[in-house]
Amino acid sequence: MDDLDRRLSALIAEVRQNPAQSIKWRTAMNQLLREIQQLPKLKKSTHPNYPDAFNRTLEWFFENIDEFEPRAPSISTSLVNWINGYLGWRIQDLYSPDKDAPINLDAPIALDSGETTRLELLPDLTLSGLDGLIENAQKETTQRIALQLEIYIEQDPEGKLKNSYPRSYPECNCQFLSLRRVLKDPPDKFQDLATELNVKYTTLNSHWKRKCEPSLQEIARTLGYKQESGS
Secondary structure: OOHHHHHHHHHHHHHHHOOOOOHHHHHHHHHHHHHHHOOOOOOOOOOOOHHHHHHHHHHHHHHHHHHOOOOOOOHHHHHHHHHHHHHHHHHHHHOOOOOOOOOOOOOOOOOOOOOOOOOOOOOOOOOOOHHHHHHHHHHHHHHHHHHHHHHHHHHOOOOOOOOOOOOOOOOOOHHHHHHHHHHOOOOOOHHHHHHHHOOOHHHHHHHHHHHHHHHHHHHHHHOOOOOOOOO
């Protein structure tokens, strides 16, 4: 078993052994997501909506990971073949002539007309039957986006967060603040961060509100998050 297979085996076991959304589960799932996105031979497509197909595949992966069974010759090969089996159909859907028809209940992407079936959770609403199915789909999508947003914050692949900071205070950048305010549990207080960075509280708070929060919201939208109109 090579290093990749050992990592995948350990992460899959960790995810399966811990309750969903627990700290250990989230940590293992984040690492597993990184490994999945770098798997050799993962199906790709030049279709502009390929990210939608991939995001939908990740939701399926979250829901069905307990059904994955490694086979010869390796865990990595088994995993990429298993994922490609579903991803291939989702890519095929992108080229289907009825791709603009109303989406299925489990579809994580909004219609071109602007309608949405996901992501805006309504905790005060009593749901049953069909509404319950929609709520479950929304929760699964929210979990997937939250995990991908965590990965984005940690890696900041484009440097968008790290390069956004108040003048003369590069350490007070959006990546650092996001790590301490979004990913840390419990989050650090703004006043404590201002003291640590030797920055005025008003400067830090203003930068977070004017630059960091809008950037995180935009990143979340690129990952598939959509709010209902009027929310």
